[in-house]
Amino acid sequence: MAMMTKKTPARRPTMADVARLADVSVGTVSAVVNDSTTVRARLRKRVEDAMAALDYHPNEIARSLKLQQTHTIGMVVPDVANPFFTSVIRGVEMEGRERGYSVILCDANNDIEEERRQLSILFSHRVDGVLISSANFHAAEDRLTRRRFPIVFFDRTPLGFRGDAVLTDNLMASYRAVRYLIELGHRRIAILSGGFNYSALADGPLPPAGPRAARIEGYRKAMQEASFPISSPYFKQGDYKLAGGYQCGLELLGLPEPPTAVFSCNNLMTLGLMGAITERQVACPGQISVLGFDDFDWVASFNPPLTTVAQQSCEMGRKAMEVLVERIESPVPEGERGQVIVLEAELRVRRSTGPPPREGRS
Amino acid sequence: MAMMTKKTPARRPTMADVARLADVSVGTVSAVVNDSTTVRARLRKRVEDAMAALDYHPNEIARSLKLQQTHTIGMVVPDVANPFFTSVIRGVEMEGRERGYSVILCDANNDIEEERRQLSILFSHRVDGVLISSANFHAAEDRLTRRRFPIVFFDRTPLGFRGDAVLTDNLMASYRAVRYLIELGHRRIAILSGGFNYSALADGPLPPAGPRAARIEGYRKAMQEASFPISSPYFKQGDYKLAGGYQCGLELLGLPEPPTAVFSCNNLMTLGLMGAITERQVACPGQISVLGFDDFDWVASFNPPLTTVAQQSCEMGRKAMEVLVERIESPVPEGERGQVIVLEAELRVRRSTGPPPREGRS
DNA sequence: CTGTTAGCGCGTTCAG
């Protein structure tokens, strides 16, 4: 029963098919596919016609097996839904397209175990390299960097990192942001930072040392330089998520002496904060100024339009891909350090920041 | 010169290496990798240890070549940066992970020529199937559906489509949205729709028939049912982008008799519209109510929080992947129609909608 | 210039 099922299941044309139709050898077909110049125009034409007639697409899998390279790279991000990463992905895509690389996208979902699994799958697929914003640098560095496998970190790197990476100058970015607030006349400035939201910390010896520490440090530096105290009720740890920003916002607003400005280190938390401000009917920037990290379409349409520090997210993707391809095509010499590219962020002043209210001045 | 470059360039362990180390045959190693039950526990253990010691990852490329399937699918979206697609991608990722498929992401950038190229690359990579929100159904349908290549459309489909697809019930969604506005007492209701922004239209016989037509139709139906006139100044065509929404918003607000409510068919245009409203200092929802399409983190944090129609974007991704895998693993019988899954959207009432101002009532 | 052929790493058969 069911004898003739799957007989010739829509087999895709192979080089041999093309060769047969064009009445040449597979070697010749291969030559025209890889456009070696050693094929006469007439023959080439015949081959190309045959390819078109058969709708032949070279089997990249077979080619990969032979050439030992797949023209595919893996990209693992902690959260595809975060607009920052979305924008980086876009940059990677663009650059990849131009350089002939496809990208396999993996969402690690901020889960370190998942990340390990994803990496393993990428290895199996024999990607030529990996782009990663890792939740666990230690493991990733150990498994990849030491093995001389082409890998470029972006957004986050481990402490004392020696490989290739593309990063934002977070310290300078947040320093400038807070300085701007200070110049506006603010003195009671709160910071809404992320907490350690990675389980990675439980078992890894290295702290994430991602953007978080640098952003806090920039705040600290600016405050200290102005000889302003950093009072602990103004130092809030969120969860990098909307809910945390909302909660911290309510707490800040409920303080006996609330801050006149808040520097929010993360886009999602900024949203939560604005939600709290709107709900409590506090005037922004009249009563409280808000300066957030990351700039997207929606921040300018907010009410009020948000002043932000804009990372060059798309550019970060492009550069990361560029460096990766460079490494793939000419591996780094023995014992050489990788290159770390640092991107500047830009302060975009809109209307959520202004001078502090009267009673807020010294 | 340079005699010994690339000598053994960090060769990855192969099955033969594992077999040698475990002192078994490759056949046995293969058996444990594919966990055939025909391997004794003791032997299996030895093989697994060897794999771990060598950090062996099965070569998925070789396996793909042999098995004629890559466990990889291609996903092409018109715009990776659009939060709607981001969310769909997330769903696809999740479902793919569970079912053992990796996804190669392609951003067609709303460019039809680019889409064609991406599809060709995906074919070359021998993806097992494709998920697509196409800018050009005609070409895509022709090239894929007719060839019995597993493909699932999402978000947008061609008119009279007969294959597999996962869609939102856009007509019902917008009908309900507009009805809600009508029940609130509005009568002068404007619609902010997208225009034909795809060059596809120039050469294809089929209109995109994406969400656009259905959303307009829902509006028309609700208005007609209430016997309200659809006045042409209230029927705005944007460009699906922020700038277009802003521009249309200004025009709407500048009308001698401005609408008391606006139904915006696209998330980016909603943002532009809100920008215009904020800038003109028009009270929302006091003077004008706004109801937008698509629901994301930021809409609830807006001032005022936006009332929206929420598509099940993540679910759309999951379902699309589910159907695709189903097709891959058991191809549709000759002549059978594909299945079209329709997802309901949900109205999320927040504070950007309210009754019309006094002078707006009949 | 063009044809022929040996693997790339793996899964599968088949005879032990």
Add this chain to the structure above:
DNA sequence: CTGAACGCGCTAACAG
């Protein structure tokens, strides 16, 4: 249960 042999589609080296 094992070991050897073949072929998936392609590239590159060599032979003509």
